[in-house]
Amino acid sequence: MTDLAPTESTDSPDAFRCGYIAIVGRPNVGKSTLMNALIGAKVSITSRKAQTTRHRITGIQTIDSTQYIYVDTPGFQTRHANALNKTLNRTVTNTLTASDVILFLVEAGTFGPADQQVLDLIPSSVPCVLVINKADRIKDKAVLLPFAQQIASKHDFAAVVPVSATLRFQLDNLQGEIKKHLPLNAPVFGVDDITDRSEKFLAAEIVREKVFRFVGDELPYTSTVVIEKFEQEGDLRRVFAAILVERDTHKSMVIGQKGARLKDISTQARLDMARLFGGPVYLEIWVKVKSGWADNEAGLRAYGYE
Structure with a gap:
C-alpha cells in the first residue's frame, strides 16, 4: 500500500520506512510459518494441511526505524471452484496489488504448475523477492544454486534468498532485502503491535x-x-x-x-x-x-x- 505520506526527506539516514509485504505461494508451502518466524509470534495458524490459512492475516514487526507489515495470504486454490475457494483466490490477488513488496515462497527443490500459477499473478510493478524455504533440507548445496537459477529465470526478482522458516535460517538477510524496497513512511501501527486482528x-x-x-x-x-x-x-x-x-x-x-x-x-x-x-x-x-x-x-x- 503506497498511499502513506512520507514524514522525512529521502536523504535522511534516520528516515522511517514502513510498508506492506505480501507472502504468497502455493498451498502448504510454509507461508504462515514464515510470517510467524519473521515477527517472532504466532499470529497465523499452521498445520501440515493445505488451505489452513483462509483469511488475510497481518503480522507486524517494528525494528528501529523500520516497520514491516507482513500479510499472510491463503494458498491459491486451483482444484475446486466453490464460493469459498473463489473468495480465497480473490484475497490473494487483491493483496498482491496493494503491497509494497512481495515474497514469493517456494519449497527448495520443488517447483510445479501450482507454483507457476501463483508466479503468473505477481505484477511486474511490485518488487518481488524469491524466497526458497526449507533450504536446510537440501543436503547437497550444489543442487540449490541451479534450482534457484531455474526459478529466477522465470521472473525479474529483486533478490533470491534461501531460508528455513522453522530454523530461522537467513531471516535477517531476508529482512534486509525487504527493507531496501520499503517506502519512506510513518509507522502505521504501534511499536508493540504484532497484528491488526482482534x-x-x-x-x-x-x-x-x-x-x-x-x-x-x-x-x-x-x-x-x-x-x-x-x-x-x-x-x-x-x-x-x-x-x-x-x-x-x-x-x-x-x-x-x-x-x-x-x-x-x-x-x-x-x-x-x-x-x-x-x-x-x-x-x-x-x-x-x-x-x-x-x-x-x-x-x-x-x-x-x-
Whole structure:
C-alpha cells in the first residue's frame, strides 16, 4: 500500500520506512510459518494441511526505524471452484496489488504448475523477492544454486534468498532485502503491535487450527469456526465458539467417541489462547451442522471471509 505520506526527506539516514509485504505461494508451502518466524509470534495458524490459512492475516514487526507489515495470504486454490475457494483466490490477488513488496515462497527443490500459477499473478510493478524455504533440507548445496537459477529465470526478482522458516535460517538477510524496497513512511501501527486482528478473530483461528490438527485426516475442508460470544472481565476471557460442518457425519468426527476428540480440541485451544492473550480463558465449543455454508457467498461474508 503506497498511499502513506512520507514524514522525512529521502536523504535522511534516520528516515522511517514502513510498508506492506505480501507472502504468497502455493498451498502448504510454509507461508504462515514464515510470517510467524519473521515477527517472532504466532499470529497465523499452521498445520501440515493445505488451505489452513483462509483469511488475510497481518503480522507486524517494528525494528528501529523500520516497520514491516507482513500479510499472510491463503494458498491459491486451483482444484475446486466453490464460493469459498473463489473468495480465497480473490484475497490473494487483491493483496498482491496493494503491497509494497512481495515474497514469493517456494519449497527448495520443488517447483510445479501450482507454483507457476501463483508466479503468473505477481505484477511486474511490485518488487518481488524469491524466497526458497526449507533450504536446510537440501543436503547437497550444489543442487540449490541451479534450482534457484531455474526459478529466477522465470521472473525479474529483486533478490533470491534461501531460508528455513522453522530454523530461522537467513531471516535477517531476508529482512534486509525487504527493507531496501520499503517506502519512506510513518509507522502505521504501534511499536508493540504484532497484528491488526482482534482477539475474537484469533480465538476462532486457534480453534480452527486444532480442528485441522485433531480431525484433519478425516474431515473435509468444508468446516469453519464462528465465535458466537467473546467477553472479557479483567484478565479472564470467556469464549463461546461454534464449529460449523456440512453433515451430521462430520459432526460425529469432530466430537469423537464419548466427546474425547472435542475435549482435546477445546483443551489445546484454550491453552493456546491463554498463552497468546496473557490470561486465563474459559472456552465452550459446540459443533453445528450448516449444510452448504462453503458455497454461499452471503454466508461467507457473514463468517468473516473477505
